[in-house]
Amino acid sequence: MKTMFFFLLFLGYYSFAQSTQTVRGKITDAASKAPVVGATVVVVGSNPLNGTTTDADGNFRLLKVNVGRASLRVTYLGYEDIFAKDVIVNAGKEVVLDLSMTESFKNLNEVTVKYKRSEDNKVANNEMSTVSARPFAPSETLKYAGSLGDPSRMAANFAGVSGANDARNDIVVRGNSPASLLWRLDGVNIPNPNHFSSLGTSGGPVSMLNTNLLAKSDFMSGAFPAEYANALGSVFDxxxxxxxxxxxxxxxxxxxxxxxxxxxxxxxxxxxxxxxxxxxxxxxxxxxxxxxxxxxxxxxxxxxxxxxxxxxxxxxxxxxxxxxxxxxxxxxxxxxxxxxxxxxxxxxxxxxxxxxxxxxxxxxxxxxxxxxxxxxxxxxxxxxxxxxxxxxxxxxxxxxxxxxxxxxxxxxxxxxxxxxxxxxxxxxxxxxxxxxxxxxxxxxxxxxxxxxxxxxxxxxxxxxxxxxxxxxxxxxxxxxxxxxxxxxxxxxxxxxxxxxxxxxxxxxxxxxxxxxxxxxxxxxxxxxxxxxxxxxxxxxxxxxxxxxxxxxxxxxxxxxxxxxxxxxxxxxxxxxxxxxxxxxxxxxxxxxxxxxxxxxxxxxxxxxxxxxxxxxxxxxxxxxxxxxxxxxxxxxxxxxxxxxxxxxxxxxxxxxxxxxxxxxxxxxxxxxxxxxxxxxxxxxxxxxxxxxxxxxxxxxxxxxxxxxxxxxxxxxxxxxxxxxxxxxxxxxxxxxxxxxxxxxxxxxxxxxxxxxxxxxxxxxxxxxxxxxxxxxxxxxxxxxxx
The missing domain is CATH 2.40.170.20 (TonB-dependent receptor, beta-barrel domain)
Known part of the structure; x- marks a missing residue:
């Protein structure tokens, strides 16, 4: 009953006026990090059309985007298109995106344009990943039932992964010991980022990692690229x-x-x-x-x-x-x-x-x-x-x-x-x-x-x-x-x-x-x-x-x-x-x-x-x-x-x-x-x-x-x-x-x-x-x- 009371209380605040928010960010070349100048960014399905182009530093700004979920399409001649689907837009926080475009492959007869890398929900951040890599957005750790805002508990839902037990967030990947996992944060190999984390383990009851501060990240379950070493089972990048x-x-x-x-x-x-x-x-x-x-x-x-x-x-x-x-x-x-x-x-x-x-x-x-x-x-x-x-x-x-x-x-x-x-x-x-x-x-x-x-x-x-x-x-x-x-x-x-x-x-x-x-x-x-x-x-x-x-x-x-x-x-x-x-x-x-x-x-x-x-x-x-x-x-x-x-x-x-x-x-x-x-x-x-x-x-x-x-x-x-x-x-x-x-x-x-x-x-x-x-x-x- 208390839970229902709080729901009704919040519903009492309800207003029919549509809230909007600013969506902005930067577009760069995936391989060189150089800004992509003049790329077109539009909100898919907006009426009237809400769009803009990137400036000399690759930055873009979209004003008055309706709260809820928005999908963005980014296009530029010679690059594979980006289609960022279902970006969550809240009234209380601006949306700031960092997107990368991959140069399209050219041959003598044609220029084929297809997007791939920047489609957030399909392709890993790391371009060298071929297989067994699953990107995830921070919102997924809060969305999935039972994940409690914890990247490890969220990853336990992926194929090949199982939780060690309910008391801790250690994960078992393809039968490997949870101790064989590599943690990496912003390019640095880090020690176990969990509270109550024993030396030599990779998990704990409560994560120190804060979902509110994470960007799109990668989880890899095998045959990962050469930059990741000293790991047998999996990598959290x-x-x-x-x-x-x-x-x-x-x-x-x-x-x-x-x-x-x-x-x-x-x-x-x-x-x-x-x-x-x-x-x-x-x-x-x-x-x-x-x-x-x-x-x-x-x-x-x-x-x-x-x-x-x-x-x-x-x-x-x-x-x-x-x-x-x-x-x-x-x-x-x-x-x-x-x-x-x-x-x-x-x-x-x-x-x-x-x-x-x-x-x-x-x-x-x-x-x-x-x-x-x-x-x-x-x-x-x-x-x-x-x-x-x-x-x-x-x-x-x-x-x-x-x-x-x-x-x-x-x-x-x-x-x-x-x-x-x-x-x-x-x-x-x-x-x-x-x-x-x-x-x-x-x-x-x-x-x-x-x-x-x-x-x-x-x-x-x-x-x-x-x-x-x-x-x-x-x-x-x-x-x-x-x-x-x-x-x-x-x-x-x-x-x-x-x-x-x-x-x-x-x-x-x-x-x-x-x-x-x-x-x-x-x-x-x-x-x-x-x-x-x-x-x-x-x-x-x-x-x-x-x-x-x-x-x-x-x-x-x-x-x-x-x-x-x-x-x-x-x-x-x-x-x-x-x-x-x-x-x-x-x-x-x-x-x-x-x-x-x-x-x-x-x-x-x-x-x-x-x-x-x-x-x-x-x-x-x-x-x-x-x-x-x-x-x-x-x-x-x-x-x-x-x-x-x-x-x-x-x-x-x-x-x-x-x-x-x-x-x-x-x-x-x-x-x-x-x-x-x-x-x-x-x-x-x-x-x-x-x-x-x-x-x-x-x-x-x-x-x-x-x-x-x-x-x-x-x-x-x-x-x-x-x-x-x-x-x-x-x-x-x-x-x-x-x-x-x-x-x-x-x-x-x-x-x-x-x-x-x-x-x-x-x-x-x-x-x-x-x-x-x-x-x-x-x-x-x-x-x-x-």
Missing amino acids: LRLRKGNDEKHEFLTQVGFNGVEVGAEGPYSKKSKASYLLNYRYSLFGIMSNLGFDIAGTPYYQDFTFKTDVPVGKKGQLSFWTLAGKSNITFLGKDVDTEKGDAYGDENTNTRVRFETGIAALSYEHRFTDKTFGKVTLSASRSYQNFKGDTVIYKQETKVISEEILAQQAEFTNEKLSLNASVNHKISAKDKLSAGVIVDLSRFKLLNSNLYPNAVMLRNTDGETMLTQAYVQWKHRFSQNLTLNAGLTGLHYQLNNSAALEPRVGLAYQATDRSTFNLAYGLHSNLQPLLLYFYQTQNTNGSYSLTNKDLGFTKSHHFVLGYERSLGENLRLKLEAYYQSLFNVPIQPSLGYYSVLIEGVDFAPTNVGNLVNKGTGRNYGLEMTLEKYFSNNYYFLVTGSLFDSKYKGSDGVERNTPFNNRYVLNVLAGKDIPLGNRGVLSINWKLTSAGGKYIRPINLEASAEANTTIYDESRAFTQQQSGYFRTDLKIGYKLNRRRSTHELAIDLQNITNHQNIFQQAYNPRVNKIGTAYQQGFLPIPFYRLTF
């Missing part, structure tokens, strides 16, 4: 947008990710320099501070800032920073043992604290109308502190007898980086790019077990360097056939490991509606930093770093794709892939362990004496049927059939813990215009996936040891029941004269289906207990832009 350089704008928002405020605008009316900033604080933390007692309250806050300063006509200076910290405490006495608790263990007290900070300064310069370069200096720091108590109860009661400090850890990883690249357009047929990335890392790693036996697991500090150099070439044999080729080299100073990786892709447009794609990549991945410095205890009591000389894990990744346009806004995409993994660290003696299972527990694995002799394989078939938003509705259906296996030193081929076998996602949404200013939106999502393979618990051995003991001989032979969840999001948007209100309720797991989270031995009752993932959870959302 994210971009921060520029702040409004003409008008001050403000934002306030309340949702799952917290309470936030934001601002952007120019420094002065005479300058085109702009700023963009946002601060966010945990909603649950605020509630706890106001007196609401919540067990396991997550406290977190983050801050993002970016500034862009033009330097003459051909230069651009940018600085950005992303910083966050978080802490949480789980006490065993607070765990509800009757219904199970996915976030705690009644036999353990857990206290953790995390800090992450990233800053980058970059300068981009256009040397000529065909050549531009960019250099970036960046620094980052990740810190993690963990303390765990063993809670001992009086026999068969919930009365605490003793709390003993059992584990502690403190990890610090600092990095200084240099990224330099140059891009040159030789002609409409050929483009070259090359670059170098140097990461200098310093680290301090301390952790130990204190109870029941004292063991020092890691005790080291030092520094090392990872160097990458790459070159890429794009060649268009004809209008219909394109080659993307590249070579990247890696060197890891810690143990003098090196890798040379070729990448190649072919795209053939067979008809106006059909395209075939083929790509291959050799990929290499460093081991998790904590694995290199695990200390193996010798028989005389001393310690040795038996994993320090481990080389790269490597894989051959093959992808064959087919895309077909079934209509103006309907697309079918099929991809088949095969990934052969080798040089995988495993135990030297008979055992099930492989680095390919890292990331299943989100905690460092303590295994020594590893050797690069393991193998693995992933293969599957993916399908995407997508109807882009038009006529006030959209739908997305993605399906994946796959198999993910590995071999340890015992020679047994096992399922990886990420081998769900199948994943099905069905999403749909409908906008219902309510006059000229209001829109009611309904978004729905269904996910069904096979159960995960786990290590069975040995009850007798667990009872004897008084802790969870697994049956290693049957590792990953037992499959959990399948995963099922459906979400519903209902929202209302009201455009007033100079502001936009957005109100929504995200009803997660509306059937309250019980999906297994984990199982563990409970020594107090001598039973194996099961904790379940998130049940039905309504999450409110409100945003005001003005």
Whole structure:
């Protein structure tokens, strides 16, 4: 009833006068970044026609564009047309677009003009991507039910991707460990950008990335271009947008990710320099501070800032920073043992604290109308502190007898980086790019077990360097056939490991509606930093770093794709892939362990004496049927059939813990215009996936040891029941004269289906207990832009 009251309250503000907004931006050459002067930009379907042309700097401005959704067409002789569909226009914020045009292919007899690259919902930002690349707009992270404004949770809807669990946003791509994902932000390889993010993982419960500050970005699931290295499974290539350089704008928002405020605008009316900033604080933390007692309250806050300063006509200076910290405490006495608790263990007290900070300064310069370069200096720091108590109860009661400090850890990883690249357009047929990335890392790693036996697991500090150099070439044999080729080299100073990786892709447009794609990549991945410095205890009591000389894990990744346009806004995409993994660290003696299972527990694995002799394989078939938003509705259906296996030193081929076998996602949404200013939106999502393979618990051995003991001989032979969840999001948007209100309720797991989270031995009752993932959870959302 309260939700309905708020909807009626907003509807009470309704006015029939049509609101308008300014849509402006810049048009540049995709290969050289040179401004496209004199391009025609029109609002499709406007009456009277609303159009303009770009000025000497490639800028355009469209006044009095009706709020709602607008489609723009950009044309210029000698370039492929741009058709930017369904651009969201709100009264509370100007629309500022940065669009790129691709020079059309010319031959002796004709000039064929077709657009491709700039159609936002089909083609990736990175021109060197041939296959397995999916661009996404920031609006999608808010549109899809269950995504909570989180890029990772949004990407879990794509073909070949599955969420690790409801508690975190780690994602599994084509059966690979979530730890094999590469995060990149504005060209910089960054540490895990999530709150409560353990070193060596790629996800967390809450993202530090703010959707309100992102521009169109890319997600890649395999055979990616040569500029991306040190990743096996996937790449998130994210971009921060520029702040409004003409008008001050403000934002306030309340949702799952917290309470936030934001601002952007120019420094002065005479300058085109702009700023963009946002601060966010945990909603649950605020509630706890106001007196609401919540067990396991997550406290977190983050801050993002970016500034862009033009330097003459051909230069651009940018600085950005992303910083966050978080802490949480789980006490065993607070765990509800009757219904199970996915976030705690009644036999353990857990206290953790995390800090992450990233800053980058970059300068981009256009040397000529065909050549531009960019250099970036960046620094980052990740810190993690963990303390765990063993809670001992009086026999068969919930009365605490003793709390003993059992584990502690403190990890610090600092990095200084240099990224330099140059891009040159030789002609409409050929483009070259090359670059170098140097990461200098310093680290301090301390952790130990204190109870029941004292063991020092890691005790080291030092520094090392990872160097990458790459070159890429794009060649268009004809209008219909394109080659993307590249070579990247890696060197890891810690143990003098090196890798040379070729990448190649072919795209053939067979008809106006059909395209075939083929790509291959050799990929290499460093081991998790904590694995290199695990200390193996010798028989005389001393310690040795038996994993320090481990080389790269490597894989051959093959992808064959087919895309077909079934209509103006309907697309079918099929991809088949095969990934052969080798040089995988495993135990030297008979055992099930492989680095390919890292990331299943989100905690460092303590295994020594590893050797690069393991193998693995992933293969599957993916399908995407997508109807882009038009006529006030959209739908997305993605399906994946796959198999993910590995071999340890015992020679047994096992399922990886990420081998769900199948994943099905069905999403749909409908906008219902309510006059000229209001829109009611309904978004729905269904996910069904096979159960995960786990290590069975040995009850007798667990009872004897008084802790969870697994049956290693049957590792990953037992499959959990399948995963099922459906979400519903209902929202209302009201455009007033100079502001936009957005109100929504995200009803997660509306059937309250019980999906297994984990199982563990409970020594107090001598039973194996099961904790379940998130049940039905309504999450409110409100945003005001003005």
